Amino acid sequence: MQTISPTPAATLLFRQQPRRHTDGVGHVPSAGTVRRYAKDEEIFGEGDRTAYYYKVVEGTVRTSKLLSDGRRQIGAFYLPGDLFGIEAGDEHRFSAEAVGEAKVVSYKRCGLEGLAANDNDFAVAIVEALMQALARAQDHMLLLGRKSAIEKIATFLLDISERLNEDSFELTMSRTDIADHLGLTIETVSRSLTQLERKGYIALPSTRRVELRDKPALAQLVG
Amino acid sequence: MQTISPTPAATLLFRQQPRRHTDGVGHVPSAGTVRRYAKDEEIFGEGDRTAYYYKVVEGTVRTSKLLSDGRRQIGAFYLPGDLFGIEAGDEHRFSAEAVGEAKVVSYKRCGLEGLAANDNDFAVAIVEALMQALARAQDHMLLLGRKSAIEKIATFLLDISERLNEDSFELTMSRTDIADHLGLTIETVSRSLTQLERKGYIALPSTRRVELRDKPALAQLVG
DNA sequence: CGGGCCGTTGACTCTTGTCAATCGCGGTGG
DNA sequence: CCACCGCGATTGACAAGAGTCAACGGCCCG
Numbered sequence: 001m002q003t004i005s006p007t008p009a010a011t012l013l014f015r016q017q018p019r020r021h022t023d024g025v026g027h028v029p030s031a032g033t034v035r036r037y038a039k040d041e042e043i044f045g046e047g048d049r050t051a052y053y054y055k056v057v058e059g060t061v062r063t064s065k066l067l068s069d070g071r072r073q074i075g076a077f078y079l080p081g082d083l084f085g086i087e088a089g090d091e092h093r094f095s096a097e098a099v100g101e102a103k104v105v106s107y108k109r110c111g112l113e114g115l116a117a118n119d120n121d122f123a124v125a126i127v128e129a130l131m132q133a134l135a136r137a138q139d140h141m142l143l144l145g146r147k148s149a150i151e152k153i154a155t156f157l158l159d160i161s162e163r164l165n166e167d168s169f170e171l172t173m174s175r176t177d178i179a180d181h182l183g184l185t186i187e188t189v190s191r192s193l194t195q196l197e198r199k200g201y202i203a204l205p206s207t208r209r210v211e212l213r214d215k216p217a218l219a220q221l222v223g
Numbered sequence: 224m225q226t227i228s229p230t231p232a233a234t235l236l237f238r239q240q241p242r243r244h245t246d247g248v249g250h251v252p253s254a255g256t257v258r259r260y261a262k263d264e265e266i267f268g269e270g271d272r273t274a275y276y277y278k279v280v281e282g283t284v285r286t287s288k289l290l291s292d293g294r295r296q297i298g299a300f301y302l303p304g305d306l307f308g309i310e311a312g313d314e315h316r317f318s319a320e321a322v323g324e325a326k327v328v329s330y331k332r333c334g335l336e337g338l339a340a341n342d343n344d345f346a347v348a349i350v351e352a353l354m355q356a357l358a359r360a361q362d363h364m365l366l367l368g369r370k371s372a373i374e375k376i377a378t379f380l381l382d383i384s385e386r387l388n389e390d391s392f393e394l395t396m397s398r399t400d401i402a403d404h405l406g407l408t409i410e411t412v413s414r415s416l417t418q419l420e421r422k423g424y425i426a427l428p429s430t431r432r433v434e435l436r437d438k439p440a441l442a443q444l445v446g
Numbered sequence: 447c448g449g450g451c452c453g454t455t456g457a458c459t460c461t462t463g464t465c466a467a468t469c470g471c472g473g474t475g476g
Numbered sequence: 477c478c479a480c481c482g483c484g485a486t487t488g489a490c491a492a493g494a495g496t497c498a499a500c501g502g503c504c505c506g
Contacts, residue, residue, distance in 0.1 A: 131310060134357045141288075142290065146290060181368075185496080191494095454499105455498100457497090460494090470485080474480085
């Protein structure tokens, strides 16, 4: 989700119009307001009114749902350039928080009404993000429902690596966040990582840093 | 997902226009072609070009993804009135098959180009379906990642019951399909069902028929 | 230097998966 | 019409993968 380019599907939903400008991470109107969020600060909560759309500028954002007893599922991590918070209904069905320090732009949803008519680009970006999110969710359901712990970790690492376009990267999220994203416990995440390291597929110079050493072997593991 | 009505989110993506007509299961243009599919017949496969949108008329449709070794995840079941097959990209990222005998309408995607300008309704229905699908996927990720076998089954039964608006219903899908939807094995599905029956929460007059006897108790189980 | 937090590791438990036998229903053919 | 066959579902015994509980380690920050 590094760059957002129009797909046939999204394009077809709107009248054809010349695109005006793009910025490499998806076009957005200039009307957004930027805000910094502290580590673990809530951007919106489950049940909040869906008044805005958001885009990550710096840092990482997680969206999550909770069960009544506190069990948590992190639906996705959003990296710089990613849009999030687009939903059906007038209430958010999941919450979003900053993972570490993050900078986020928000766009008033009601500002869209006129936009869709005059400035197609933002509307297209929204539908784009929606379809992207759905595609990701489909993949993630396969991971959650059918993959083993090691396969989950391998898939996760390759996914991050691909989105960052780096074979060596810093994990912005804690083991707890990874566990809640992959449907595991922190202990299993930890054990799986060391297991991959022992096999020589990855290196872990520090707890948060990951280097992919054998991508083909990892790719083998994703199924 | 019995009826599709516009939500603020979808409405905002398009210019306001008087709706022309609705049919109770979501407006669709008259251009669609109906087809019958036999049990397990493929409607589209992973990798197929995304040339159409589809709507279930009769029966049930499942969408699924496979791992290379055959493990399968059923993303969702679609009941009469539900739209499916809407995706980013020009290739389907999952396949769709008929569960039992099914009747399905398909709409050419390229036919939409003009429609979005003149007839907003279908475009709105598409975005609606997209957001619905995403919301469902979010819920399902929580189920797959964080719920126990019994909780999964209870959630599944309540969901079906709600969508059919019946406390007593026929399951159109096999135990294998249920297992692949909930990230379980058929044995665990079977055991969980009998466990719920023994507790008196449900009755199983025949293998495919389910009667919900204690919905509050079941609701307790969904978290 | 000390405390706290996060991560790792180990020992053990338990839920769920695996393998296998049996059941039961529905269809088919004698 | 009934017996047989086959497939899907259930049940049981056992195995294994992941979770739980607990101790320890390392790192950052005061």
